[in-house]
Amino acid sequence: MTSKPLAISLQALAAILGGYLLASASTLFLSAILPLSKTEAVITASLFSFVVYPIAIIWVYARQDVKRAWLGMVVPSVILIAIAWLLSKGLS
Amino acid sequence: MQSTEKTPFRQAMSALHTWGSLIAGWMLFVIFVTGSIGVFDEPVSHWMQPERASILSTMDYDPDSATDRQAAVGKAQAYLQQVEPNGHLWFATLPDLEDPAIKLFWQDADENPHQAKLHPDSGEILPASMDRGTEGGHHFVHMHFELHSGTLGIWIVGFFTLLMLVALISGVIIHRRIFKDFFTFRARKGQRSWLDAHNASGVLTLPFQLMIAFTGLAVFVSVYMPAAIFAHYNSPEAFFAEVFERPAPREMTHEAAPVANLGQMFAKAEQAMGKPGQFIRVEHPGDSSATFTVFGLFDAEALQGRLVLPSSGMAEFDAVSSQQRHIEAPGAEPQGAAFRTQRAMRTLHFANFGGYTVRWLYFLLGMTGAVMIASGSILFMVKRRQRALNEFGNATPRVYRTVDVLNVAAISGLLIACVGYLWINRLLPLEVAGRAGRAGWEVGLFFALWAITLLHSALRPVNQAWREQLLGFAALCLLLPFVNAFTVGEHLLTYLTERNWRAAGVELTIISFGLLALKALQKLRRKAAANKSQTASVKIEQAGVRG
Amino acid sequence: MMHYPVLTVLFLNLLAMTGLSLAMPKHHQRLLNSWLPPLRIWLLRLLAGLLMLMALFVICSSWGIAAGIVLWLGLLSVSAVFSLCLLNHQLLRTVSLLGGLLLVSFLFLI
Numbered sequence: 132m133t134s135k136p137l138a139i140s141l142q143a144l145a146a147i148l149g150g151y152l153l154a155s156a157s158t159l160f161l162s163a164i165l166p167l168s169k170t171e172a173v174i175t176a177s178l179f180s181f182v183v184y185p186i187a188i189i190w191v192y193a194r195q196d197v198k199r200a201w202l203g204m205v206v207p208s209v210i211l212i213a214i215a216w217l218l219s220k221g222l223s
Numbered sequence: 224m225q226s227t228e229k230t231p232f233r234q235a236m237s238a239l240h241t242w243g244s245l246i247a248g249w250m251l252f253v254i255f256v257t258g259s260i261g262v263f264d265e266p267v268s269h270w271m272q273p274e275r276a277s278i279l280s281t282m283d284y285d286p287d288s289a290t291d292r293q294a295a296v297g298k299a300q301a302y303l304q305q306v307e308p309n310g311h312l313w314f315a316t317l318p319d320l321e322d323p324a325i326k327l328f329w330q331d332a333d334e335n336p337h338q339a340k341l342h343p344d345s346g347e348i349l350p351a352s353m354d355r356g357t358e359g360g361h362h363f364v365h366m367h368f369e370l371h372s373g374t375l376g377i378w379i380v381g382f383f384t385l386l387m388l389v390a391l392i393s394g395v396i397i398h399r400r401i402f403k404d405f406f407t408f409r410a411r412k413g414q415r416s417w418l419d420a421h422n423a424s425g426v427l428t429l430p431f432q433l434m435i436a437f438t439g440l441a442v443f444v445s446v447y448m449p450a451a452i453f454a455h456y457n458s459p460e461a462f463f464a465e466v467f468e469r470p471a472p473r474e475m476t477h478e479a480a481p482v483a484n485l486g487q488m489f490a491k492a493e494q495a496m497g498k499p500g501q502f503i504r505v506e507h508p509g510d511s512s513a514t515f516t517v518f519g520l521f522d523a524e525a526l527q528g529r530l531v532l533p534s535s536g537m538a539e540f541d542a543v544s545s546q547q548r549h550i551e552a553p554g555a556e557p558q559g560a561a562f563r564t565q566r567a568m569r570t571l572h573f574a575n576f577g578g579y580t581v582r583w584l585y586f587l588l589g590m591t592g593a594v595m596i597a598s599g600s601i602l603f604m605v606k607r608r609q610r611a612l613n614e615f616g617n618a619t620p621r622v623y624r625t626v627d628v629l630n631v632a633a634i635s636g637l638l639i640a641c642v643g644y645l646w647i648n649r650l651l652p653l654e655v656a657g658r659a660g661r662a663g664w665e666v667g668l669f670f671a672l673w674a675i676t677l678l679h680s681a682l683r684p685v686n687q688a689w690r691e692q693l694l695g696f697a698a699l700c701l702l703l704p705f706v707n708a709f710t711v712g713e714h715l716l717t718y719l720t721e722r723n724w725r726a727a728g729v730e731l732t733i734i735s736f737g738l739l740a741l742k743a744l745q746k747l748r749r750k751a752a753a754n755k756s757q758t759a760s761v762k763i764e765q766a767g768v769r770g
Numbered sequence: 771m772m773h774y775p776v777l778t779v780l781f782l783n784l785l786a787m788t789g790l791s792l793a794m795p796k797h798h799q800r801l802l803n804s805w806l807p808p809l810r811i812w813l814l815r816l817l818a819g820l821l822m823l824m825a826l827f828v829i830c831s832s833w834g835i836a837a838g839i840v841l842w843l844g845l846l847s848v849s850a851v852f853s854l855c856l857l858n859h860q861l862l863r864t865v866s867l868l869g870g871l872l873l874v875s876f877l878f879l880i
Contacts, residue, residue: 155450162451167561169455170466174561177448178568181440185388192239192393193232219454406791406854427850430843528837567836576837580776584844591851 141197149204150187154180156208156215163215233397240393241603245626247386248600249633252593254380256637257366258435259589262574262582263732265321266725268359271648273711278323278353284343286319289493291343295325296503297486298346302339304482307331309509316502318343324354351653356661362644362669371666374446380439381447387436394425401426414609417602424595431588432595438572441565466562470539470549473512480511480543488545492517492538495550501535505542513542519553527577530567531557597634604630604685627685628677635692636676638740642699642733643672649710686751693744700737704730775832779842782825783849789818791857801857822846 161176191200229237260267269275285291299315307313311330318325324340331337340349358365369376395401405426408419425432445452445459456462464471482505493500502518519536526532536553540546557566570576574585604627606612615622647668655661680688707730708714718727791797793814798806825845830838 154448158448158451159454162455168559170462171559171561173451173455173462174444174466174559174565176451177444178441178561178565180448180450181385181388181437181444184385185392188385188389189236189239189392189396192235195231195235215454403794406787406794406797406850406857408854408858410858423854424851427854428847431847434840528833530836530840571840577833577841581841584841584848587848588844591847 138197142191142200145197145200145204146188146191149201149208150184150191152208153187153204153211154184156211157183159215160211163218236393236396240390240397243386243393244390244596244599245603247383247390248596249629250379250383251387252596252600252633253370253637254367254383255589255593255596256641257363258368259586259593260641261360261364261367262585262589263729264360264364266360266729267363268357268361269321270726270729271357271359271645272322272355273713274353274355275323278342278349279320282318282323282343284318284323286317287499289490289499292317292493292499293486293490295343295346296489297484298341299325299327299503300482300485301346302341303327303329303505303508306339307337307508311507313505313508314502315504317500319501324349351661355648355653356655357648357665358662362666363641368443377443377446381443384436384439388433388440391425391429391433391436395429398422398426414602414605417598417605421595421598421602424591424598428588428591428595432592434571435589435592438568441568442572444565468558469537469551472506473514475507475510476512478511479509480513482508482513482515482542483545485515485542488515488540488542489517491545491547492540495538495547496536496553498536498553508542511543514548515540515542523575523578530570530576531563532566532570533557600626600630600634624685628680628688631680631685631688631692632673632677635689635696636673636680638696638736639676639692639699640669640673642696642703642736644669645703645733646699646706647672649706686747690744690747690751693740693747697737697740697744700733700740703733775828776841776845779825779829780845780849782821782828783842783846784853786818786821786825787846787849787853788856789814789821791853793818797857 158176158180161179162172165172165175167175187204190203194200194203283291284295295317296315299313303310303313303315307329309332311332311334314328316322316326323343325343325346327339327341329337340354341347342349342353365371368380370379372379398404404419404422406423408423409415412419440447445462449459452459452462456465460472463469485503485505489500489503496517496519499520500517501520504516504518506512506514506516516537516539519534521535534551534553534555534557537549537551538547539549541548557563574581604623607623611619611623613619644665647665651661651664651668653661655664676692679692683691704714713726715727715730717723718730792801793806793811795806795811798804826838826842829842829845832838833841
């Protein structure tokens, strides 16, 4: 078992950094799939990240499990970024 | 917080709300108070610039005359050509009846900012006797969105705004009697009253608090969340050029070429737009890639009630050859639902869509937000003074003491610094170590005064610190009219007879804050007298816990 | 003229909020010193709802739908805070004062 201050820091980092990662990934993903003009898709996706980010933070603290919290942030982010990347390769 | 049995989820949210808000509270209070004062930046600047009236009454310049405007552009060019012929950027605002100076802003080749003000008739730097060097009300706006520290400050404010959103959401989750307690405030009940005040100020203004936090993030969306922009565009500038349907900025060629006559181009621009210009911009003057842009007059009155503001008009030229590059007709609407949404959020946050009605509404709601934040931070300690929770083991008393010290300095200390800033404006000599430095001195002294309140709260017992700082704040508010009268000879009577409503409004608002502070002080005194015996017993109890 | 509807809307919302607070047994008991029959709860709520709708209509007809809704929500919050403060003081006297002010502000609309 890790020490308490370390666990608290890891959880906070999962919320702040992991949350930002997930918000950015959702932005990349949405801007790639939204059937809008390029600027419109980018603006919509970027604004939506401010909904994703707070919810991600709430989720991390609702879990109360640092390992799961990190996984919950990183795994979906990687998947979303990968899809966005593949779409951009395929379309251009 | 209300109920005794808690699900693990609610318990987790309660902890997140308590600790997240404790950390964010001090900074959020600063952001809310300076933002609320910032909606009145124009009247505050007006109060802080009593010398402006002397230019207005003597100048020949007429903002409605096209020849005068063209001449003013020529004066701006003549000055900038001499001072910074190869700068990164020139920017100028033409005189109007509110601020009668030609306001110059430029960046040197290393992008360091500089500014100056010219007399509208002579085109020479305004002497201190005509223009008090001050940031005026903009100081509060800058504190609000960047804490006077540039991009880093924007990020810090954004981070705390995010915590605000998290605190609002978690607060709603843990508060399960929202509708039952809707109008509940139990006075004179200690901890209970603080909780009621915190809940009521938050719940009753929740739509505003959510809106202001979200739109605050949306204003700087391209700074905070640039991932998609970088994925789809070479640079943010390219993205903005496409969004605004304007030509992308040109890269520097590093071939020297003189800037042509800006006054003539300005006249052409006004003709093309069919309306007066207000702002001009030259990008990398002295380079053959230089561009000259004219922005049309922004008419707030005509746009009242509109959230998606149409273009004020804009014309861009090659600054060397005087060829027109682009024209944007005034009244052109932003296109695209998402872009329009973002523009509407911007207008909503800036509170400039409905004159003083909307400004007062935002001021009241913003201050209620500040009350919510402050009462939350105070509640944290009130609760723990009743019964220490020992979250930090042996370090607990030290942590509590730190929270107390920071609460006093962030809440009453900031208030002192804000009204003290107006005292500094009146008391600092007009000429201090170079003209450009006076505005900087004012802001520096604002921070110095704030630091003194922190020192004071660190040295005094917490209850005395609250009382002394509140007394200080009340005194600063209520004596300000006298300082104003003695230094520049203006007071409420002159304001009212001259129909100077804005300056009168500023002073009356400050006086009412002083009276409110006196009222709060009276309550604190009464409570201190009643609680004397009780605190003694708590102290013994705490000593027992520590030992 | 644009500013006068704002006062009207503020007072309409204030009355609505006062109605809503009177529809709560706790406050009703304390302020009017009488028992609150269930029917009256719903009547008060209905009245408050109508007042709010009227306020929304008045403000949207002069400010447009978008800015109107924003202002309406803001004024609703301000009046909620204000009526909370009033609840701790002598309510009925204040309500009649506000009613009078509302009528006066209607005069500006004509």
